[in-house]
Amino acid sequence: MEHLSLDIAQLLAGALVLVSFMLLYQDRLQGLINIFALHAFVLTLSVAWQAYIQHAPHLYVTAGIALIFKALVIPISLRTIIKRLRIHRTVEMIGGVGVTMLIGIFLTALSLVVMLPATASADPLAREDIAFALAIVLLGLLMMVTRRNAVSQIIGFMSLENGLILAAAGANGMPLVVEISVAFSVLIAFIIIGVFLFRIRERFDTVDLYHLDRVRGERN
Numbered sequence: 001m002e003h004l005s006l007d008i009a010q011l012l013a014g015a016l017v018l019v020s021f022m023l024l025y026q027d028r029l030q031g032l033i034n035i036f037a038l039h040a041f042v043l044t045l046s047v048a049w050q051a052y053i054q055h056a057p058h059l060y061v062t063a064g065i066a067l068i069f070k071a072l073v074i075p076i077s078l079r080t081i082i083k084r085l086r087i088h089r090t091v092e093m094i095g096g097v098g099v100t101m102l103i104g105i106f107l108t109a110l111s112l113v114v115m116l117p118a119t120a121s122a123d124p125l126a127r128e129d130i131a132f133a134l135a136i137v138l139l140g141l142l143m144m145v146t147r148r149n150a151v152s153q154i155i156g157f158m159s160l161e162n163g164l165i166l167a168a169a170g171a172n173g174m175p176l177v178v179e180i181s182v183a184f185s186v187l188i189a190f191i192i193i194g195v196f197l198f199r200i201r202e203r204f205d206t207v208d209l210y211h212l213d214r215v216r217g218e219r220n
Helices: 002-025 029-054 058-085 097-118 124-146 151-170 178-205 207-220
Strands: none
Touching: 002 029, 002 097, 002 124, 002 151, 029 058, 029 151, 058 151, 097 124, 124 151
16 A cells, blocks of 8 residues: 555656646647646645645645645636737747757756655655656746746746645645745735736737847847
């Protein structure tokens, strides 16, 4: 039974890494939002499973927060934002899909090579989740670096934060008050970012960061 629990936990964490690659591959905003909702749903399953095998009821609260806010509220809000801003289009990548995916594979391999030996004395359940979580964090950072659209960078940031939640849940969880404060901080940050997106759209008629940098350069 213990081996089965470990296998399922690893399967869910590995699935989260796979969905992170799907985020990297996607180049349309609507598809990107849908895949992020899937990312949050897989995170919900992973954290709920950790709650079950660790006998940690407070992790069910974390799973519930991820399901309600990240899998439902935030994707619906993002769809509303892009509909009102009329930015249904392809998101340009720096370097192209092929190069981005290769870098993502390298970062994932690097995470496993670095973290598994470094956590050799840790609990097997925790060390696997931490290694996968680092890969998710790095893939989120890669998405933020290679995307020029502000909305896609927001999604990259939130997928990065999903990796941090996975790491915390795998390492015997975190205090409930910290989880709730982090969730509300992310929600408040999302609301502020949404307001800024509307203001940027009103001022420059685009949310492409390349064009914003160009306008700033012209003014300098």
